[in-house]
Amino acid sequence: MEIEDTHYPFNLPLIKNFREFAFENPVTILVGENGTGKSTFLEAVAANCGSILIGGEPIDTDPALAPARELGQRLKLAWSVRTKNGFFFRANDFINYSRKLAEIKAESRKAYLDIKERDPFSLEVLPYARTLHDLRQLYGEGLEVRSHGESFLDLFQARFRPDGLYILDEPEAPLSPIKQLSLISLILEMVKENGQFIIATHSPILMAIPGADIYTLDQGEFIKTDYQEVEHVRLTKDFLDDPQRFLRHL
Numbered sequence: 264m265e266i267e268d269t270h271y272p273f274n275l276p277l278i279k280n281f282r283e284f285a286f287e288n289p290v291t292i293l294v295g296e297n298g299t300g301k302s303t304f305l306e307a308v309a310a311n312c313g314s315i316l317i318g319g320e321p322i323d324t325d326p327a328l329a330p331a332r333e334l335g336q337r338l339k340l341a342w343s344v345r346t347k348n349g350f351f352f353r354a355n356d357f358i359n360y361s362r363k364l365a366e367i368k369a370e371s372r373k374a375y376l377d378i379k380e381r382d383p384f385s386l387e388v389l390p391y392a393r394t395l396h397d398l399r400q401l402y403g404e405g406l407e408v409r410s411h412g413e414s415f416l417d418l419f420q421a422r423f424r425p426d427g428l429y430i431l432d433e434p435e436a437p438l439s440p441i442k443q444l445s446l447i448s449l450i451l452e453m454v455k456e457n458g459q460f461i462i463a464t465h466s467p468i469l470m471a472i473p474g475a476d477i478y479t480l481d482q483g484e485f486i487k488t489d490y491q492e493v494e495h496v497r498l499t500k501d502f503l504d505d506p507q508r509f510l511r512h513l
Contacts, residue, residue, distance in 0.1 A: 272307070272330050275300040276483025284485060286461065288476045289454045293463045294493055295480030301463040302353075302432050303331060308461065309351035309430045310335030317356050317418070318363060349427035349458075354436035364398065371395050416442060419449050425456030435466040443468040467496045 272278055277300035293301040310322050310332040322328060375391040415437050435443050443466060450460055470477055470493060479488040502509050
């Protein structure tokens, strides 16, 4: 891919230097400081793949992703096995999705009760009953009644399917350390079912997913990095070993 444009996202060093990249393992993790382009790269891959957003909408429905779609059109992807399963997940999409589900549930329940009150034997209730049943099967009493971190995990557990491509941008955002371990468990279960994951993260816990390839985005390049050599990991370990060493300089 030859990139000569000077506007965003083509002016990012990572994109200007980009030629090719191979996803060789079921889990690929991208690590880098804010602004290095890891999220932009994920968005472009998701756009090229035709990934859906977490709410089920096509990725081209989000105007904020227009630059990523432009970049995605320049990418040429080659597949060993192509899949239509999976989704593109951004942490900030989750709140909107949770609210949308709550609204659908409330509207369906109201319509169901209104019809039942008007005619207890009406078949008009069936689509609303089906909607309520499906939401209960997927999410129990609802994502909105759980803590933010618990509802995140409920969502992943409900939506992960075998043979899927899952592109996750900072999924650790609302998760405690123990919940991040739970997410790793879900990911490993899907890997056994031919799932593939591309994850951008700042979390040293998620970076430790067994068998994952880790690439540090540094100076506009993808640099394959051992876990122990990732700056996030080393800095976190040093901080936990001696917090005051860092805090006294603030």
